[in-house]
Amino acid sequence: MLVLWNGQLLPRTEVQVDLEDRAYQFGDGVYEVIRVYGGQLFLLNPHLDRLVRSARAIRLDLPWSPSQLANQLRELVAANRLVDGAVYLQVSRGVAPRAHAFPRASQPVLVAYPLPASRPTEAQERGVRATFVEDIRWLRCDIKSLNLLANVLAKETAVERGAQEAILHRGETVTEGSASNVFIVQGRVLRTHPANHLILDGITRRFVLDLAAREGISTVEAPFTREDLLNADEAFFTSTTQEIVPIVEVDGHSIGVGVPGPITRKLLRAFHAAVQATIQQEV
Amino acid sequence: MLVLWNGQLLPRTEVQVDLEDRAYQFGDGVYEVIRVYGGQLFLLNPHLDRLVRSARAIRLDLPWSPSQLANQLRELVAANRLVDGAVYLQVSRGVAPRAHAFPRASQPVLVAYPLPASRPTEAQERGVRATFVEDIRWLRCDIKSLNLLANVLAKETAVERGAQEAILHRGETVTEGSASNVFIVQGRVLRTHPANHLILDGITRRFVLDLAAREGISTVEAPFTREDLLNADEAFFTSTTQEIVPIVEVDGHSIGVGVPGPITRKLLRAFHAAVQATIQQEV
Numbered sequence: 001m002l003v004l005w006n007g008q009l010l011p012r013t014e015v016q017v018d019l020e021d022r023a024y025q026f027g028d029g030v031y032e033v034i035r036v037y038g039g040q041l042f043l044l045n046p047h048l049d050r051l052v053r054s055a056r057a058i059r060l061d062l063p064w065s066p067s068q069l070a071n072q073l074r075e076l077v078a079a080n081r082l083v084d085g086a087v088y089l090q091v092s093r094g095v096a097p098r099a100h101a102f103p104r105a106s107q108p109v110l111v112a113y114p115l116p117a118s119r120p121t122e123a124q125e126r127g128v129r130a131t132f133v134e135d136i137r138w139l140r141c142d143i144k145s146l147n148l149l150a151n152v153l154a155k156e157t158a159v160e161r162g163a164q165e166a167i168l169h170r171g172e173t174v175t176e177g178s179a180s181n182v183f184i185v186q187g188r189v190l191r192t193h194p195a196n197h198l199i200l201d202g203i204t205r206r207f208v209l210d211l212a213a214r215e216g217i218s219t220v221e222a223p224f225t226r227e228d229l230l231n232a233d234e235a236f237f238t239s240t241t242q243e244i245v246p247i248v249e250v251d252g253h254s255i256g257v258g259v260p261g262p263i264t265r266k267l268l269r270a271f272h273a274a275v276q277a278t279i280q281q282e283v
Numbered sequence: 284m285l286v287l288w289n290g291q292l293l294p295r296t297e298v299q300v301d302l303e304d305r306a307y308q309f310g311d312g313v314y315e316v317i318r319v320y321g322g323q324l325f326l327l328n329p330h331l332d333r334l335v336r337s338a339r340a341i342r343l344d345l346p347w348s349p350s351q352l353a354n355q356l357r358e359l360v361a362a363n364r365l366v367d368g369a370v371y372l373q374v375s376r377g378v379a380p381r382a383h384a385f386p387r388a389s390q391p392v393l394v395a396y397p398l399p400a401s402r403p404t405e406a407q408e409r410g411v412r413a414t415f416v417e418d419i420r421w422l423r424c425d426i427k428s429l430n431l432l433a434n435v436l437a438k439e440t441a442v443e444r445g446a447q448e449a450i451l452h453r454g455e456t457v458t459e460g461s462a463s464n465v466f467i468v469q470g471r472v473l474r475t476h477p478a479n480h481l482i483l484d485g486i487t488r489r490f491v492l493d494l495a496a497r498e499g500i501s502t503v504e505a506p507f508t509r510e511d512l513l514n515a516d517e518a519f520f521t522s523t524t525q526e527i528v529p530i531v532e533v534d535g536h537s538i539g540v541g542v543p544g545p546i547t548r549k550l551l552r553a554f555h556a557a558v559q560a561t562i563q564q565e566v
Binding site: 145155 | 306373423
């Protein structure tokens with residue numbers, strides 16, 4: 001495997017992270033995961049735009065423009081002959097003697113490499129179980145940062161409960177999943193938490209809202225409660241690697257009639273069509 | 284410099300962190316900073332006990348007992364001929380292909396190395412300025428984890444405002460500093476935020492509470508507001524590397540009469556005496 005390391009493509013074994021890299025000691029950095037379909041980086045520009053926003057939010061100056069990053073990522077995909085998978089990209093504030101305040105002279109450290117990813121076909125057809133976990137994260141969840149311990153602990157709790165995903169709630173309000181956004185269908189309306197400081201505005205979240213609009217489905221970005229979710233007609237989560245996955249059960253309660261509902265399936269068909277269009281697109 | 288790396292002492296340049304170390308991608312780990320005076324690790328056991336508690340809180344199984352860790356840290360100090368300084372110690376959940384949930388088989392990665400530290404004599408004599416910054420951290424601040432981005436941003440804000448430390452407040456309640464605990468003196472009573480999930484229970488915080496009791500100073504662990512702090516007779520912060528530092532001004536408001544007060548100075552003398560006793564202790 002070749003890894004993109006500060007602009008160079010290196011064999012995985014030659015990449016050496018410094019122990020005083022601020023990502024290692026403070027989680028002081030930001031990241032993206034970008035899906036690759038048919039050798040194409042899916043929704044690349046929105047991902048890079050969000051990386052720029054995340055970096056700006058933690059006041060990390062990126063020395064690369066989005067178009068430079070796009071070119072480097074395309075080279076990474078080509079060099080690894082990556083057809084179907086994902087690319088993980090992270091930027092830290094750099095290497096400096098340990099101190100909380102920003103170092104006066106550090107160069108950001110960029111690493112990107114391929115991650116395996118395959119379409120969760122069975123989960124999309126049958127739906128999955130989820131579980132409620134209290135949302136104890138910080139108040140800047142809109143930043144896609146490397147401070148992911150709360151997400152890690154929530155996901156692990158889900159796995160231990162035999163669930164696919166943790167649905168986070170702050171008080172009674174459902175915010176998002178541990179690594180996804182959560183949608184519910186109430187009657188003919190698709191609803192998801194607004195993109196404020198309490199959630200990460202997922203690229204797939206935004207894409208699904210757009211798909212819904214094109215499919216004539218009404219959408220509302222407004223908070224909803226755990227009870228709203230349990231009483232919803234349908235529910236699903238979205239993420240870059242999972243696309244759209246129906247939620248059919250939460251902590252033993254069936255959602256709707258306990259199988260993926262018609263609006264979720266309609267959105268899945270539209271999503272798959274968009275992926276097919278990407279795959280067939282000329283390089 | 285020699286670095287303790289999973290039980291071995293290695294030259295700094297030979298330590299190579301893997302890019303899929305979970306500390307690098309998730310901040311999935313815990314740490315301690317331990318002060319060294321006269322070649323002695325100060326308050327070592329409380330630090331190691333807290334490391335064990337932090338690890339347990341994130342369900343990371345430490346493969347080393349506190350006494351094994353103590354021995355390894357003493358070897359590190361000796362090998363580096365460290366007399367006055369500090370030791371940084373971090374443990375991550377280990378290296379594994381990137382996924383939020385815990386890896387089924389990963390070995391924790393331990394790194395420890397010397398940090399420079401000297402007594403902030405001038406700051407202790409004259410006192411320092413601090414500034415209020417909103418506390419936006421997660422709700423498990425009692426865990427000394429590697430998710431430090433909120434602390435980093437708060438400290439940077441303080442530096443940019445010409446202050447030594449950021450005093451975090453959640454709503455009107457003062458919690459702690461960005462890398463310290465905060466105390467106020469009201470009349471003859473020393474007051475600090477209780478050790479719950481909203482603050483890190485500093486080893487120096489606990490030590491100072493004990494010193495105060497021995498010096499006949501009443502202590503109360505109870506929340507206080509920003510206004511209480513501004514109206515306090517004295518204020519100071521505590522940390523492993525800074526010991527006790529008087530706060531004489533917050534955002535342009537003098538604390539007390541704007542110089543270090545008698546109770547703060549009494550505690551500083553007692554603290555210095557304890558350090559002297561450590562330095563004179565037999566190895």
